[in-house]
Amino acid sequence: MLRTGRKHQRDAVRQPWQLLVFSVGERRLAVRTSEVSGISQWNESIPVAGRTPFVTAVVRQGQTVLPVFDLAAFLHLTVQGSSLLCLRVKHPLGEMAMCIDEEIPVLHTFDPAAIQTYHGKDLPAEGSYTNGLDEIPILAVPRLGSTA
Amino acid sequence: MDIQESMRGAPSPVSLLRFLIVVVGGRYLALNTESISGLLTLEETGNVENPTVHGMVYGTLNLADRLSLSHDADGANTRVVLLSEGETRGSIRVPMVQGLLELQPIQVLPLPLQFHGAERQWYRGVILFAKTIALVINTTWLLNEQVSALESGGARKHSSACNDPTISMNDSRIC
Numbered sequence: 001m002l003r004t005g006r007k008h009q010r011d012a013v014r015q016p017w018q019l020l021v022f023s024v025g026e027r028r029l030a031v032r033t034s035e036v037s038g039i040s041q042w043n044e045s046i047p048v049a050g051r052t053p054f055v056t057a058v059v060r061q062g063q064t065v066l067p068v069f070d071l072a073a074f075l076h077l078t079v080q081g082s083s084l085l086c087l088r089v090k091h092p093l094g095e096m097a098m099c100i101d102e103e104i105p106v107l108h109t110f111d112p113a114a115i116q117t118y119h120g121k122d123l124p125a126e127g128s129y130t131n132g133l134d135e136i137p138i139l140a141v142p143r144l145g146s147t148a
Numbered sequence: 149m150d151i152q153e154s155m156r157g158a159p160s161p162v163s164l165l166r167f168l169i170v171v172v173g174g175r176y177l178a179l180n181t182e183s184i185s186g187l188l189t190l191e192e193t194g195n196v197e198n199p200t201v202h203g204m205v206y207g208t209l210n211l212a213d214r215l216s217l218s219h220d221a222d223g224a225n226t227r228v229v230l231l232s233e234g235e236t237r238g239s240i241r242v243p244m245v246q247g248l249l250e251l252q253p254i255q256v257l258p259l260p261l262q263f264h265g266a267e268r269q270w271y272r273g274v275i276l277f278a279k280t281i282a283l284v285i286n287t288t289w290l291l292n293e294q295v296s297a298l299e300s301g302g303a304r305k306h307s308s309a310c311n312d313p314t315i316s317m318n319d320s321r322i323c
Contacts, residue, residue: 046281047175049215051265058260058274060281065274067260093261145262 017112019129019138022087022105024098025077028136030129033107035090035141042084042099055145059086059097066097069144075122089141096144165253167275168229169246169282173217176246176282178275179229183287185237186230187245193228199239206230206239209290215270236291249282251275256284 019030045057045068057068066088072079081102089096110129115138118125124143128135167178168187186201193199198207209231212219220226220243227245231238256273272284 048263048267048271048283049173049175049217050263050267050270052263052267053265055262055264058281060276060279063276065257065260065276065281067262069262091262096260096262145264 014112017110017115017138019108019110020087020105021108021136022085023101023103024072024075024079026080026101027075027077028131028134029071029123030108030136030138031087031089031141032126032138036087037090037095038086038088039105040086040088042086045097045099052145061097064095066095068097068099071098071100071144089144091144092142093145096141163253164250165256167249167251167282167284169249169277170227170229170242171244171246172240172242173212173215173220175215175217176277176280177211178249178277178282178284179231179287180272180284181248183231183233183291184229185232188228188230190222190226190228190241193239199228199230201230204232204237206232206237209238209240209293211240211242211285211290214290214293231287231291233288233291238291240290246277249275249277259283 018033020033020036021028021030023029040061043059043061045059047057050056054070054074055067056070058065059068060066069091079099079101083102085100085102085105087098087100087105089098114129115127116129118128118135118137120128120135120137123137124140125137126140128137130136166181168181168184170177170179185206188199188201198205200206206228211217222241223243225244227242229240229242231240256275258273259268259271269289270286272286275282275284
């Protein structure tokens with residue numbers, strides 16, 4: 001029983017991480033696919049006057065109104081491309097939209113052993129992985145908007 | 149023109165909410181007609197800053213300032229919306245009135261929770277309008293800010309929102 005339990009625990013820990021890798025201002029970032037609810041063309045956002053840092057607009061998608069987290073402004077970057085994309089993520093307070101570069105996001109699967117601690121302070125991250133010389137941070141979606 | 153009076157002839161279910169949709173600083177804003185006493189042209193107000201109607205002074209509220217929106221110049225379509233809740237009155241200039249919208253309370257969507265700043269006081273929700281949205285202005289907040297400014301010379305009034313007149317919204321009460 002104990003051995004089975006331990007094996008199960010080890011398997012759970014070793015579950016590969018499925019990541020969606022995308023770009024904002026040509027900077028590569030990743031997010032767990034389990035926290036992604038969709039990708040679509042970016043429609044013009046509707047500004048909402050307010051005082052919440054980096055949440056200053058909404059997008060309307062049919063009958064749904066989603067708050068926009070301005071990830072590019074948060075990172076002091078500017079989204080690149082003429083056909084920008086809308087990344088919808090599952091935030092604990094409700095679904096949220098982010099405008100990302102037009103570059104088509106890529107799916108990657110990683111062994112958890114390849115995930116390391118992200119030491120940068122510029123964004124909330126669950127960790128990071130190395131791709132060549134680049135360190136790609138994995139966004140901690142639940143902390144977006146609360147660390148600003 | 150008294151908006152509430154003009155709508156009395158049209159029977160409709162009690163639960164419906166009516167909003168005047170206006171454009172300020174390029175944004176669509178919605179004002180609950182329960183708080184609207186009148187809609188005047190600049191000429192009808194006598195082009196004065198604080199219009200007086202039936203002996204009641206409606207002090208000017210600068211909505212664009214309150215919401216940090218760009219200022220619109222007065223034009224041919226500028227209207228003055230008279231607001232009142234209980235004994236509190238005020239008026240706002242709007243460069244354009246888009247029209248009236250009648251909605252079920254359920255059609256007023258809550259402001260997404262990710263907006264956690266002062267704006268939660270400013271808006272009562274979101275309305276799907278045309279292909280965009282209109283933000284429902286919290287007229288109680290707007291009018292109370294006016295009272296605060298007048299009573300304390302710009303200092304914030306120290307009072308609970310629950311002491312203020314309540315307005316039905318989404319089948320619930322503000323307080």
